[in-house]
Amino acid sequence: MYKIKNFINYNLAQSLIFLLVIFISLFLSGCSFKGIDPQYYEFKKLCENVDNEVTIYNKDYWEMYKDYVENRFKDSKVDSENKEYYYHKKLDKRIYPYDMKNILKTEQKKGNITILIYDKYYKDIHYATYTRYNYKEKGLWLRGDEGAGWHLETEDDLTCSYLDNFYKALGR
Structure with missing residues (x-):
């Protein structure tokens, strides 16, 4: 016994x-549940074609934006009012980053997937429209650090857009 x-x-x-x-x-x-969520695979499929979902209305300003992102930290300067700017040679003008705007045009939710369409503006010049997909991933993660404290999170956001891919290509 x-x-x-x-x-x-x-x-x-x-x-x-x-x-x-x-x-x-x-x-x-x-622990993530995206592997068993069919909407995650729909999100991945939408992301495969996201680079083709950009409409460029003003090519000069689109090139200005790309040049600004690529050279911002090398070529940015500060004017007499302490505002950061980037000089674009082709447009022959100073480009101020605070005058660049993303304006949400439409938002559509399909379960855990959100489809956002943005218009890009520099001042009042509409130069591009692009699509961004967001996926709300469900799971359980331990996050935080010693200073802020530890906590559990149950959601995480995954995104994809042309600009996300553009920044990744630059290593940012």
């Missing part, structure tokens, strides 16, 4: 330790 009790206690302790290790590893690495 003593051997049976010992065996049960030993197996119970071993099982609890095993479950504790799995529980801790899930918290540290996170």
Whole structure:
């Protein structure tokens, strides 16, 4: 009888330790449910074609935006009013980043996927329209740090757009 009790206690302790290790590893690495969500695969399919979902209305200003993003940290200057600017040679003018605007044109929700269409403006000049897809991923992640404290998160946002791909290509 003593051997049976010992065996049960030993197996119970071993099982609890095993479950504790799995529980801790899930918290540290996170657990996502996107692999079993069909909308995640729809999101990935939409993202495959996102580079073709840009309409350029003013090519000079689109090139200005691309040049600005590529050379911002190398070529930016500060004017007499302490405003950052970038001089664009082709347009022969100073480009102020605070005059660049993304204006949300339409928003459509389909479950966990949100489709956003943005208009890009420099001052009052509409130079491009692009599409951004957002996917609200469900899961469980342990986030934070020692200073701010630790907390659990149950949602994360994944995005894709032409500009996301453009920034990734630049290493940002």
